[in-house]
Amino acid sequence: MRTSMHHNPTSRSIVAIATLAVALGSSTFAFGQDEASNIDSGFLFIKAGRVYVSPDRSIEDGCIIVRDGKIEEIGQRAAKPEGARVIDLSEGTLTAGLIDANLSAEILATYRGPENETECIPHLRVLDAFDAGDPMLERLAAGGVTTVYVGPEPSSVIGSQGAILRTGGPIEERVIHAARGVKATIGREPIFRDGFNRGPFGRVSFMTRRPTTRMGLVWTVRKSFHDAHALARGEDTGSRGEGSPTDEAIPILQGILKGDVPLRIQARQLLDIQTAFRIGQEFGLDFILEEGTEAPRCIEAIKANNVPVIYGPIYDYPRGFRASSGEVDRRRLSGATELLDAGVTLALSAGDLAADAPLAEQASFAMRYGMTRKQALAAVTTTPAKILGLGEAAGKLERGAGANLVLWTGEPFEATTRAALVIVNGHVVFDRTEEGETK
Amino acid sequence: MKHRSVTFGIRRVFAAATVVALLGTSANAEGPTFAVRAKGYVDPDGEVVRNVTLLVEDGKIKKIGKRVRAPKDWIVLNRSGEYLAPGLVEIHSAVGAMRRTGEAANSIEAGADAADLFNQYHHDFDRAARAGITTIVLAPSSAHLVGGVTAVVKTGGSDHENRVVSPGPLKLSLTAQAFAQERVPTSLQGALATLRDMIATARANKDDASPFAHWARGETAAIVDVEDAATLRILARFAREHSLKCIALHANEAADRIEDAQSLGMPVILGTYEFHDPFRYTRVPGLLEKAGVAVAFTSEPPRYAPELLRVGAAIAMSEGMSRKAALAGMTSVPAGIVGLSNRIGSIEVGKDADFIVMDGDPLRLSSRVEEVFIGGERVFDWKAESERSASGVR
Numbered sequence: 044m045r046t047s048m049h050h051n052p053t054s055r056s057i058v059a060i061a062t063l064a065v066a067l068g069s070s071t072f073a074f075g076q077d078e079a080s081n082i083d084s085g086f087l088f089i090k091a092g093r094v095y096v097s098p099d100r101s102i103e104d105g106c107i108i109v110r111d112g113k114i115e116e117i118g119q120r121a122a123k124p125e126g127a128r129v130i131d132l133s134e135g136t137l138t139a140g141l142i143d144a145n146l147s148a149e150i151l152a153t154y155r156g157p158e159n160e161t162e163c164i165p166h167l168r169v170l171d172a173f174d175a176g177d178p179m180l181e182r183l184a185a186g187g188v189t190t191v192y193v194g195p196e197p198s199s200v201i202g203s204q205g206a207i208l209r210t211g212g213p214i215e216e217r218v219i220h221a222a223r224g225v226k227a228t229i230g231r232e233p234i235f236r237d238g239f240n241r242g243p244f245g246r247v248s249f250m251t252r253r254p255t256t257r258m259g260l261v262w263t264v265r266k267s268f269h270d271a272h273a274l275a276r277g278e279d280t281g282s283r284g285e286g287s288p289t290d291e292a293i294p295i296l297q298g299i300l301k302g303d304v305p306l307r308i309q310a311r312q313l314l315d316i317q318t319a320f321r322i323g324q325e326f327g328l329d330f331i332l333e334e335g336t337e338a339p340r341c342i343e344a345i346k347a348n349n350v351p352v353i354y355g356p357i358y359d360y361p362r363g364f365r366a367s368s369g370e371v372d373r374r375r376l377s378g379a380t381e382l383l384d385a386g387v388t389l390a391l392s393a394g395d396l397a398a399d400a401p402l403a404e405q406a407s408f409a410m411r412y413g414m415t416r417k418q419a420l421a422a423v424t425t426t427p428a429k430i431l432g433l434g435e436a437a438g439k440l441e442r443g444a445g446a447n448l449v450l451w452t453g454e455p456f457e458a459t460t461r462a463a464l465v466i467v468n469g470h471v472v473f474d475r476t477e478e479g480e481t482k
Numbered sequence: 483m484k485h486r487s488v489t490f491g492i493r494r495v496f497a498a499a500t501v502v503a504l505l506g507t508s509a510n511a512e513g514p515t516f517a518v519r520a521k522g523y524v525d526p527d528g529e530v531v532r533n534v535t536l537l538v539e540d541g542k543i544k545k546i547g548k549r550v551r552a553p554k555d556w557i558v559l560n561r562s563g564e565y566l567a568p569g570l571v572e573i574h575s576a577v578g579a580m581r582r583t584g585e586a587a588n589s590i591e592a593g594a595d596a597a598d599l600f601n602q603y604h605h606d607f608d609r610a611a612r613a614g615i616t617t618i619v620l621a622p623s624s625a626h627l628v629g630g631v632t633a634v635v636k637t638g639g640s641d642h643e644n645r646v647v648s649p650g651p652l653k654l655s656l657t658a659q660a661f662a663q664e665r666v667p668t669s670l671q672g673a674l675a676t677l678r679d680m681i682a683t684a685r686a687n688k689d690d691a692s693p694f695a696h697w698a699r700g701e702t703a704a705i706v707d708v709e710d711a712a713t714l715r716i717l718a719r720f721a722r723e724h725s726l727k728c729i730a731l732h733a734n735e736a737a738d739r740i741e742d743a744q745s746l747g748m749p750v751i752l753g754t755y756e757f758h759d760p761f762r763y764t765r766v767p768g769l770l771e772k773a774g775v776a777v778a779f780t781s782e783p784p785r786y787a788p789e790l791l792r793v794g795a796a797i798a799m800s801e802g803m804s805r806k807a808a809l810a811g812m813t814s815v816p817a818g819i820v821g822l823s824n825r826i827g828s829i830e831v832g833k834d835a836d837f838i839v840m841d842g843d844p845l846r847l848s849s850r851v852e853e854v855f856i857g858g859e860r861v862f863d864w865k866a867e868s869e870r871s872a873s874g875v876r
Contacts, residue, residue, distance in 0.1 A: 155671070156670075158667055158669040158675075159669065160666040160667060160668060164672070167675045169671060171670055171671040171674035171720070174716060175719070176739075203671055214715070250664070
């Protein structure tokens with residue numbers, strides 16, 4: 044039952060090239076997974092050269108038994124149970140399914156875009172605007188990602204609530220949280236997009252939004268929380284005036300102030316990160332920092348404010364708005380490692396980067412620039428699980444817990460390694476083992 | 483000049499209908515009363531029963547069967563070479579609409595009524611009748627999140643004032659068309675947040691007897707335009723979340739979303755089908771039938787030809803749908819959606835005498851609609867029309 048294709052280095056490199064070719068050359072690669080998602084043999088005995096039970100603990104030549112969607116047994120020498128499908132990959136490794144804590148809804152094929160009514164729309168749900176069975180999610184699953192936080196793109200100053208989803212399995216089991224956490228953006232992106240949504244020759248229409256300057260943007264954030272805060276204390280804000288949050292937005296903003304609704308702030312430049320701290324201090328807000336390109340420049344402040352960072356994406360050269368705005372001119376490839384080494388709570392995210400195994404690629408990048416495998420594994424499993432509040436068992440392989448796991452063809456995050464088998468909540472959603480491939 | 487001649491032609495059709503109505507009226511009944519002897523009729527199960535006689539009294543079906551005999555003084559129409567089929571029901575149209583079918587200013591027009599927006603004298607009604615359609619559901623446009631209440635209308639009959647039979651279900655739209663306007667909401671997520679608020683308000687206020695409130699409380703169904711597969715899934719989740727009854731419209735892309743259509747627990751409306759439609763659309767009716775989901779077809783006149791209603795059912799049949807379900811998709815299923823199963827949708831005793839006379843099976847596209855009767859009144863006569871056009875008189 045050994046997967047014969049990985050016996051020698053030559054066949055391994057052929058496989059790597061073939062993977063690359065498939066990944067680059069064909070969009071059917073993603074859609075082809077539809078059939079794989081129907082494979083659901085249920086009862087599995089998987090043996091691997093190394094099992095990463097958690098980022099800190101691994102078992103050499105370990106095995107794992109998955110039955111009825113749960114991890115039934117995990118250890119070094121479990122007996123092969125009767126009737127189980129056996130998958131033996133002695134040069135492979137097993138890890139928990141990866142968790143991307145900041146996927147941008149914008150990369151989903153079925154996403155329908157933001158609301159242009161106002162700049163402050165925390166009462167809206169991004170889950171209302173896409174299909175939980177989006178083909179991109181299945182593509183992510185094929186890259187080893189089993190859980191994602193899908194947030195809105197940074198087009199609104201205070202955007203809609205994100206959703207936590209599984210990337211595969213039956214549709215009705217996919218939504219873990221329909222609305223969890225609000226994303227605010229401090230930076231030039233909402234301004235840029237607002238300018239962009241003007242008509243030809245700068246025609247101002249109903250769709251054209253404010254603010255149009257950075258100070259207007261910060262004012263919108265402050266005004267929103269100020270009004271919510273004042274109303275919560277029973278103060279009469281009178282006629283709240285233009286640019287104030289709508290009545291529907293107020294309860295959610297008050298939830299953020301009380302700490303019931305997690306707040307996430309996307310900020311790239313030092314100035315924007317410091318503005319986020321200032322607003323946080325003014326209103327007593329805890330928040331999660333998203334992207335944080337220049338966060339390595341203010342490590343002490345991040346530690347002092349106890350702010351978790353969902354860092355990334357990491358890339359060689361920026362594209363799109365990042366490139367044209369100059370917001371990421373001071374990016375550092377070693378930034379994530381610097382933050383982690385200083386003791387900051389840090390998760391890696393591929394954000395809006397579309398690739399075939401984007402999160403594993405992020406971990407790979409991080410390792411190239413100094414992160415240990417242990418740190419990288421934690422940054423894509425246990426840490427994002429903790430930031431998202433998914434519970435103690437999430438991001439690890441634990442007996443009795445729901446099976447979210449990836450069997451890799453080699454050490455995780457190596458350039459030559461890819462996912463061979465992905466299980467989401469007990470369902471085999473991707474299968475490239477010998478048996479799976481011939482199906 | 484052209485306009486005048488068209489009007490004249492319509493008058494001729496109505497005049498012919500009135501003559502039949504007068505001939506068919508017996509002394510003690512008010513509506514048309516007569517008998518039809520036919521080669522066969524399409525029964526409620528879609529089967530053809532041979533050699534039957536149909537008795538129409540006061541515009542209703544009194545009797546139908548092999549051993550039925552017409553009373554002595556009744557006029558008997560001899561159609562022994564033809565078949566009788568139930569009048570077709572078109573579930574989503576804007577026939578007779580005067581310009582736009584919705585106010586542009588607001589996306590939510592829950593109080594709008596499609597009965598107010600059409601001209602009952604419009605020649606498109608004659609065109610629909612010519613295609614065998616006897617009942618039509620007029621719907622507000624899909625450019626509105628909540629478009630208003632649909633209206634169920636007969637396509638012919640001399641009594642124009644009473645053409646509106648009843649109000650139909652509420653119409654909603656989650657399509658891009660509803661959001662690309664200069665008004666709120668501008669997005670699907672904004673739309674669903676707005677609906678959530680409106681539903682909560684309607685549920686809190688039990689006295690609210692508006693059509694929207696009834697739908698919001700799960701008491702009635704609404705037709706919801708979903709446009710594509712992703713929106714169908716989003717609607718399915720939203721309907722589950724709030725226990726709403728939603729009839730998905732334009733679910734043509736549902737081939738790999740059958741379970742979502744199933745989870746709505748309601749009929750689904752498909753169309754408009756044309757011959758160039760890809761297999762992934764045309765196999766959907768058959769797949770839904772297998773999954774136990776009722777299908778209604780639409781041809782959406784006047785945007786598309788009303789004849790496409792029969793074309794849609796025939797294409798669906800050629801791609802795997804059963805004959806019974808294909809026929810039901812043009813008759814009993816849409817009749818059920820508008821809550822008029824007791825009056826229309828099949829040739830059965832007690833129902834309205836809405837039927838068509840055809841020279842063959844209604845599901846064969848070569849079969850001709852020869853005559854159309856609504857409430858026992860003949861509103862279309864192919865022979866008379868072709869003779870008129872042969873003589874150059876229109």
